[in-house]
Amino acid sequence: MVNNCASCHKALRSANVKCSKCDLLFHVTCANAGNHSKLGGETKLSWICPSCQSKATRRGSSPTRTPVPEAQIPTDNMMTPNSTDCYRSSANGPSDTEILRSLNSEIKLLRGDVVDIKTHITSLTEHLTQCYTRLDEYDSRIKTLEKREEEIISLNSTIANLRDQLNTQVQSSLKNELEISGVNELKNENPLHIVCVLAHKIGVSIEEQDLDFVSRAGPRRQQLKDSAETPPRTLAVRFVRRYKRDEFLKAAKTRRNLTSTDLEIAGTTRNVYVNERLSQGNRQLFRATKLCAREHGYHFCWVKNGAILIRKQEGNPAIHIRNTEDLERYLGSTTPV
Numbered sequence: 001m002v003n004n005c006a007s008c009h010k011a012l013r014s015a016n017v018k019c020s021k022c023d024l025l026f027h028v029t030c031a032n033a034g035n036h037s038k039l040g041g042e043t044k045l046s047w048i049c050p051s052c053q054s055k056a057t058r059r060g061s062s063p064t065r066t067p068v069p070e071a072q073i074p075t076d077n078m079m080t081p082n083s084t085d086c087y088r089s090s091a092n093g094p095s096d097t098e099i100l101r102s103l104n105s106e107i108k109l110l111r112g113d114v115v116d117i118k119t120h121i122t123s124l125t126e127h128l129t130q131c132y133t134r135l136d137e138y139d140s141r142i143k144t145l146e147k148r149e150e151e152i153i154s155l156n157s158t159i160a161n162l163r164d165q166l167n168t169q170v171q172s173s174l175k176n177e178l179e180i181s182g183v184n185e186l187k188n189e190n191p192l193h194i195v196c197v198l199a200h201k202i203g204v205s206i207e208e209q210d211l212d213f214v215s216r217a218g219p220r221r222q223q224l225k226d227s228a229e230t231p232p233r234t235l236a237v238r239f240v241r242r243y244k245r246d247e248f249l250k251a252a253k254t255r256r257n258l259t260s261t262d263l264e265i266a267g268t269t270r271n272v273y274v275n276e277r278l279s280q281g282n283r284q285l286f287r288a289t290k291l292c293a294r295e296h297g298y299h300f301c302w303v304k305n306g307a308i309l310i311r312k313q314e315g316n317p318a319i320h321i322r323n324t325e326d327l328e329r330y331l332g333s334t335t336p337v
Contacts, residue, residue, distance in 0.1 A: 005030050006049070019049035163281070164323060170279040171306040176245050177238045177277040179217065184260050184267035185232035191215060195237055197263050198272070202251040212238040231270075236277060249274060276303050289321050292331040 003012045006019075007030035017031045018024070031049060048056075183194060191214040199206040216233040239245035252258070252274030260270045278286060286301075286308050293301040293310050300311040300318075308321040310330075319330055 007031065017047055018045075019052055020046055021048050021052040024049060160323075167279055167281040171282055174277045174279060175306065176212070176240070176242050177236060178245060178249055178274055179277045180235040180237065180272065180274050181231070182260055182270040182272040183232060183235055183263065184265050184270065185216065186266065191235055194235065194263060194265070198252075198258075198274075199248060201258060201262055202248070202255045204248050204251045206244070206248070210240055210244050212240050214238075249276065276306060278303065278306065282306065282308065285321065285323070285327070288324075289327060289331075292327060296331050298331075 003025050004010060005012055005016070005027045006024035007026050010027070012025055012027065016025050017028055019026070026049060031047075180195070180198065192208065192211065195211065195214050196206060196208075214235060214237050217236040218233045239248070258272045260267065260272055263272065282303075286303060289308055289310060290301045292298075298310045298312050300309075300313075302309055309318045310321060311318050319326075321327055321330070
């Protein structure tokens with residue numbers, strides 16, 4: 001009786017293998033044991049077919065599982081060394097499914113981290129946008145303040161120029177006026193008579209029609225005090241014609257030793273001075289110029305036609321002081337005007 005291969009059901013040749021468990025015969029190639037043809041007889045006697053190996057594996061791992069039918073036993077095409085390696089890796093370590101689940105979990109965590117990072121980036125972008133907007137607002141405000149500062153500087157310069165122009169106009173309106181200081185102030189006095197007596201003393205012929213007005217300058221004091229500590233108010237005299245005013249001033253400068261007693265005015269004897277009448281701004285500037293000129297060794301400081309002049313010594317050119325800037329430029333003054 002001819003035996004057939006239990007795998008391919010073809011006739012067996014001389015080279016065959018017998019399973020030591022089920023006693024079935026297999027071609028060497030069908031049994032996937034091509035290397036057994038070269039083995040000894042003891043190895044052939046202990047050889048187990050793949051079907052018996054599969055049954056033994058299933059009994060050892062899961063006794064309750066239903067045995068796999070022989071028809072589903074892997075053939076030579078299915079039972080490859082790679083399949084065996086998969087069975088071994090499943091028994092010895094984690095399966096591919098577990099690895100995939102672990103990777104899927106890690107990917108989900110990474111996705112959550114990426115979402116958080118995106119949220120933080122969006123928040124930072126919004127904050128940066130707000131910062132840039134505020135910086136633009138601050139830059140606009142700074143530019144506005146710089147423009148205002150320039151405008152303020154320009155306005156201050158304009159105000160200073162207008163103040164100088166106003167002072168010049170006021171001084172020009174006083175070109176026909178003189179002020180007389182050192183004349184004792186008495187009740188029921190006659191200022192016009194005092195000026196006429198003074199003109200007679202200095203040798204100037206003057207008539208009442210030559211004078212526009214004569215009055216005391218400044219507010220009236222409540223009580224008249226005839227003492228050296230309280231100087232009397234100056235007499236402001238306005239002439240009708242300019243040349244008469246210049247003549248009166250020139251003659252008064254010649255008589256420098258004139259006193260109130262010479263004018264027959266009662267009270268403390270005082271030196272009487274006749275000067276050009278200055279505006280309030282020029283009066284303050286002249287007072288500060290005299291102090292600074294004395295400190296810096298300028299021997300001459302005077303007023304001529306409303307202009308304040310200084311000279312260090314004889315022969316030097318006269319310096320015209322128009323405002324506080326000129327005072328600081330020529331004398332380096334810090335004295336408040």
